[in-house]
Amino acid sequence: MFVLRPNPATLLPTVALFGVGLIGSAISQHLVRSAGYRYSRFPFDWNQPKSQSNQMEQAMLEIGSRKQVVFVWAAGSGGFTLTSSAAAAEQTAFGVVLRAAERCAQGQSAKVPFHLLSSAGGLYEGQRLIGPNTPIRPLREYGRLKQAQETDLLDCSNLAARIYRPTSVYGLISSTGARGLIPTLVSNGLSQTVTTLFGGRQTLRDYVPVGDVGRFISQCIQDPTAAAISPMILASGRPVTLDEVISIVEQQLRRRLLVAVGPQTNAHNITFRGGTSPEGFSTADMTTGIRLVYNQWLQQGVWRQRFPHAG
Amino acid sequence: MIISVVIPVYSGADHLVALNEALARERQRWQTEGAPFELGEAIFVDDASIDSSSEVLRDLDEKYDWIRVVTLARNFGQHPATIAGILHTSGDWVVTLDEDLQHDSAAIESLLKIAAETNADIVYARPDGSVHGGYRDVASRMYKRLMVTLTRKTEVASFNSFRLLRGSVARAAASVSGHETYYDIALGWFTDRFESVELPMTDSRYANSAQSGYSFTKLLSHARRLVISSQAKALRAAALVGLLGVLVAMVFATRALLIQTLGSSQVEGWTSLFVAILFFGGITSLILAVILEYLTNVVLHLQGKPTFFTIDRSEDVILAEWFRDRDVRPTT
Numbered sequence: 001m002f003v004l005r006p007n008p009a010t011l012l013p014t015v016a017l018f019g020v021g022l023i024g025s026a027i028s029q030h031l032v033r034s035a036g037y038r039y040s041r042f043p044f045d046w047n048q049p050k051s052q053s054n055q056m057e058q059a060m061l062e063i064g065s066r067k068q069v070v071f072v073w074a075a076g077s078g079g080f081t082l083t084s085s086a087a088a089a090e091q092t093a094f095g096v097v098l099r100a101a102e103r104c105a106q107g108q109s110a111k112v113p114f115h116l117l118s119s120a121g122g123l124y125e126g127q128r129l130i131g132p133n134t135p136i137r138p139l140r141e142y143g144r145l146k147q148a149q150e151t152d153l154l155d156c157s158n159l160a161a162r163i164y165r166p167t168s169v170y171g172l173i174s175s176t177g178a179r180g181l182i183p184t185l186v187s188n189g190l191s192q193t194v195t196t197l198f199g200g201r202q203t204l205r206d207y208v209p210v211g212d213v214g215r216f217i218s219q220c221i222q223d224p225t226a227a228a229i230s231p232m233i234l235a236s237g238r239p240v241t242l243d244e245v246i247s248i249v250e251q252q253l254r255r256r257l258l259v260a261v262g263p264q265t266n267a268h269n270i271t272f273r274g275g276t277s278p279e280g281f282s283t284a285d286m287t288t289g290i291r292l293v294y295n296q297w298l299q300q301g302v303w304r305q306r307f308p309h310a311g
Numbered sequence: 312m313i314i315s316v317v318i319p320v321y322s323g324a325d326h327l328v329a330l331n332e333a334l335a336r337e338r339q340r341w342q343t344e345g346a347p348f349e350l351g352e353a354i355f356v357d358d359a360s361i362d363s364s365s366e367v368l369r370d371l372d373e374k375y376d377w378i379r380v381v382t383l384a385r386n387f388g389q390h391p392a393t394i395a396g397i398l399h400t401s402g403d404w405v406v407t408l409d410e411d412l413q414h415d416s417a418a419i420e421s422l423l424k425i426a427a428e429t430n431a432d433i434v435y436a437r438p439d440g441s442v443h444g445g446y447r448d449v450a451s452r453m454y455k456r457l458m459v460t461l462t463r464k465t466e467v468a469s470f471n472s473f474r475l476l477r478g479s480v481a482r483a484a485a486s487v488s489g490h491e492t493y494y495d496i497a498l499g500w501f502t503d504r505f506e507s508v509e510l511p512m513t514d515s516r517y518a519n520s521a522q523s524g525y526s527f528t529k530l531l532s533h534a535r536r537l538v539i540s541s542q543a544k545a546l547r548a549a550a551l552v553g554l555l556g557v558l559v560a561m562v563f564a565t566r567a568l569l570i571q572t573l574g575s576s577q578v579e580g581w582t583s584l585f586v587a588i589l590f591f592g593g594i595t596s597l598i599l600a601v602i603l604e605y606l607t608n609v610v611l612h613l614q615g616k617p618t619f620f621t622i623d624r625s626e627d628v629i630l631a632e633w634f635r636d637r638d639v640r641p642t643t
Binding site: 128129131200201202204237238239240241243244247269271273274275 | 313351352372376377379380381398399400401479482483486487615621
């Protein structure tokens with residue numbers, strides 16, 4: 001976990017961030033670059049439930065002197081392929097953090113903000129033209145886990161729940177290399193290796209760049225006036241087929257991609273109505289987003305690290 | 312099954328509310344009848360409209376959650392606006408129609424019925440009588456005949472902006488369409504299952520004001536894009552002319568040679584020069600046509616003409632079952 005401390009001269013809250021994967025990294029990057037936060041890393045062993053409470057206590061002692069603390073849960077591994085045992089482990093860890101947040105709220109007049117990164121894909125899989133009133137209908141373990149986390153959070157009366165349901169988020173993290181479909185297509189396109197697709201080429205999805213999601217959430221975190229609000233869907237509202245994604249990546253790379261079609265384990269359409277996302281959330285179009293991933297890929301030297309013999 | 316309707320808008324402020332009401336009626340009727348399809352969304356593409364269309368659309372967008380407005384940065388034209396709209400759809404079927412009430416939204420069912428019965432991927436509405444009236448109808452028919460001849464694609468005669476498209480085909484063709492691609496030709500890269508159905512249509516805008524959205528210059532531009540997008544069949548005609556020139560030159564050369572060597576009379580004038588010009592002119596035409604054919608293939612490859620395209624028509628049986636014994640008649 002990361003603890004992000006603001007500049008002492010400001011009134012900004014301290015942020016306890018759990019999970020520094022794709023979205024967690026983007027949030028912390030925005031807080032550091034745009035708001036002058038400084039981060040320190042604390043151990044939080046995802047696979048050892050017994051040590052989680054102690055580790056949490058240590059972190060809370062460190063944070064304790066600060067009045068304002070904001071909790072952000074951006075953890076989660078496995079995505080759509082999450083197994084039931086992994087889901088149970090994640091739910092246990094989430095419970096530990098939730099209890100710590102509740103303890104933090106005790107004795108405070110205001111509710112403690114808790115930002116939860118849920119998943120629109122997991123909750124609405126297989127549905128189209130999703131709007132704010134569309135019922136949740138998870139089809140897999142991953143979606144059911146996210147639903148359970150949302151319910152648990154909303155049950156905590158002394159926490160101000162802010163739930164985000166981002167759609168298919170894409171982007172790149174320098175520390176881990178490629179993540180998700182689009183960076184994988186860029187990476188494999190550059191190295192001319194075959195990408196196996198687990199969805200139909202006409203499968204419709206709604207892609208949002210991780211930078212836009214990170215910026216929006218980091219702004220929400222810094223807003224001291226924000227109260228608990230209903231879950232926010234973070235979508236572009238523009239459905240895109242896999243074929244179109246491939247076509248845009250090919251245009252950016254100026255070369256054909258090698259694509260094979262695997263078992264259709266992830267072929268449900270998930271699309272959203274326009275205007276579903278909250279005010280203040282805007283996304284770059286696909287071409288710009290993919291160009292950003294490509295440029296980032298080249299700038300960060302990931303490509304050179306992976307292919308040291310290339311010219 | 313979700314149906315998405317796409318309407319490019321340029322100067323339709325007077326018709327938009329009526330069009331929306333007509334769509335809302337159909338939507339409601341399908342819901343009431345328990346049809347296996349629903350009008351999931353109507354996407355109005357504001358193509359930098361020149362009247363108060365933007366304001367009208369904004370009101371509609373606020374009032375109905377199934378209406379969506381996509382605003383283009385400048386006036387791109389009807390084809391690009393339609394493509395932009397299609398690329399925002401999620402439907403299993405996509406219907407495109409004009410803003411000016413020329414196309415009756417009650418006829419969408421007729422198009423759907425034909426698609427279900429024939430497993431077609433594209434169904435065009437074909438006017439069953441006069442659309443504009445007078446010489447414009449004749450000109451329109453002649454234009455289409457000329458285009459069929461030039462492109463050698465019979466479906467060109469049915470091309471109409473009132474069409475029903477299978478969603479996957481519509482989006483695939485839209486995603487590979489460049490600014491010079493004729494969208495209906497691009498559809499043919501993905502499917503050859505075209506159908507058409509006769510429907511009553513009247514260009515009310517033309518009837519009322521004698522002004523059409525299509526000027527002569529626009530029509531010419533359309534024709535150019537259509538021929539260019541059609542894998543340039545004209546190129547093959549040029550190659551054939553070149554080949555014919557070479558053959559004629561060879562026949563004349565042989566004849567001249569025979570007369571000169573075996574015959575009694577002399578070949579007079581600039582025979583050899585003309586034969587040489589004909590021969591090399593023909594060869595040049597042939598080589599140019601071959602080069603251009605290569606170029607066409609490269610351009611089509613770059614544009615994204617697919618090697619293959621997979622499709623799922625399994626849900627057509629549900630539609631066919633619904634339409635069986637159901638009398639679907641378009642209204643005027």
